[in-house]
Each structure stands twice: as structure tokens, then as C-alpha cells.
Amino acid sequence: MIKAQQKPFDEIRGMLGNAKNVLILGCGTCVTICFAGGEKEVAILASLLRMAEDIDNGDRQFREHTVKRQCEWEFLDGAAEEVKNADLVVSLACGIGVQATAQRYPDKPVVPGVNTSFLGLILEQGIWSERCVACGNCVLDKTGGICPVARCSKSLLNGPCGGSVGGKCEISPEVDCAWQLIHDKLTAAGRAEELEEITPPKDWRTSQSGGPRKIVREDLRV
Numbered sequence: 001m002i003k004a005q006q007k008p009f010d011e012i013r014g015m016l017g018n019a020k021n022v023l024i025l026g027c028g029t030c031v032t033i034c035f036a037g038g039e040k041e042v043a044i045l046a047s048l049l050r051m052a053e054d055i056d057n058g059d060r061q062f063r064e065h066t067v068k069r070q071c072e073w074e075f076l077d078g079a080a081e082e083v084k085n086a087d088l089v090v091s092l093a094c095g096i097g098v099q100a101t102a103q104r105y106p107d108k109p110v111v112p113g114v115n116t117s118f119l120g121l122i123l124e125q126g127i128w129s130e131r132c133v134a135c136g137n138c139v140l141d142k143t144g145g146i147c148p149v150a151r152c153s154k155s156l157l158n159g160p161c162g163g164s165v166g167g168k169c170e171i172s173p174e175v176d177c178a179w180q181l182i183h184d185k186l187t188a189a190g191r192a193e194e195l196e197e198i199t200p201p202k203d204w205r206t207s208q209s210g211g212p213r214k215i216v217r218e219d220l221r222v
């Protein structure tokens, strides 16, 4: 899932400008799961903003609304009335939801309340870890289900750089060396000899390096 973190309070408040009626718009999927922008976070942020406004003798009003997913039009349309009545929307969705909201309501200022961080996995309560950068050409079949693109600090595709110490990446003793993990996994699976195969240069045009991407499924179009 997409992982995100709420922006610092002062940064969010600094984006409000002259807006008098502010809608805090949450998203009920990815950012709810990682406690960045669901209904609860919307309520907490709105309360903090109201308190700050009271302290400053301001007159801004804050409304709260959460849709199931800001990245799907049918759910986003459910917020139409709330958006219409606001001068500005603080979206607590990921960058996709923020952009979808801005696109659906073109005359409405929409600002991001979270920093979209990565595609990742929860390891334990309160700890998330990156697992995929959506390169567009998955190689997990060759690497024991461990992504060298996202999890090797150099995105190496043909084995380790030689800098790992004790199974940890040279960038930090806190970070596993992806290639140590791949080696251990393939060895445990009796596939260690596959490590000797040379992986040809990856076609990065399918990644974000090739520019904005799009999927077109003619069989699904109407």
C-alpha cells in the first residue's frame, strides 16, 4: 500500500492563506491504514487547527469530511457539496488523491496535508518499510521475492556492491543489504546457482525515469 506521513502542523497551517472556510478532506484507504489521513486524523487535525485559530483570535472555520478513496471519482463525487462550500481543501490523501481532488474541482484550491512516502509494508506496529518503487517491469521471480530496485540502496541487479557488513547495507547498520537477503533466500530455496546468471541491463523506460506512465487496457475500454 501507499505509505504517507502527515505534514508538520505549522506547515499545514501555513498553507491556509486567506481561506476562511477550510475543508479537511480525509481518505479512508491507504492513509487510514498508516494513520496519516483517515477520519480520525482528520478530526485531530481539525481540532488542533480550531484551537490554534482560537488562540490567535482568528475566524477560520474548519469542516471535516472523509471519503472512502480520493483516488476514485465515484467516491470523490460524494464530497462535492463539502468542497463547494469550502474556500480551500486540505487533502489528507496521498499525492494521487490530492491531484484527483484538484482535477475534479478545478476552481478550488487543494493543498497537501501529508507527504506521500513510498509503497511499503508494515513490519510491526508503527514501523513501515519500502518494498516497491513501481519500476514497471518486475524482477521478483529472479530475486527470491526481494526487490533489488527498492531495497538495494544502489538498485543493483547483479549482486552486491561489496560494501555490506554483517548483512547490513553500507549506508546504515539499520538497513539490511538487499543482496544478502536475496542470497540467503535463493540459497534456502536451493536456487543459489541462479546468482551466477547475468541479468541484462534493465529497460528503465518502464520506470518513472521514462516519464509519466499510463496503462491502457483496450479490452476494458467502453
Ligand code: SF4
Pocket (backbone or CB within 6 Å): 131, 132, 133, 134, 135, 136, 137, 138, 139, 140, 147, 148, 149, 150
Ligand atoms: S522489481 Fe519493480 S515492480 Fe517489482 S517489486 Fe521491485 S520496484 Fe516493484
Ligand code: SF4
Pocket (backbone or CB within 6 Å): 151, 152, 153, 154, 155, 156, 159, 160, 161, 162, 163, 164, 165, 168, 169, 170, 171, 176, 177, 178, 179, 180
Ligand atoms: S550494501 Fe547491499 S543493499 Fe547496500 S548498496 Fe551494497 S548491495 Fe545494495
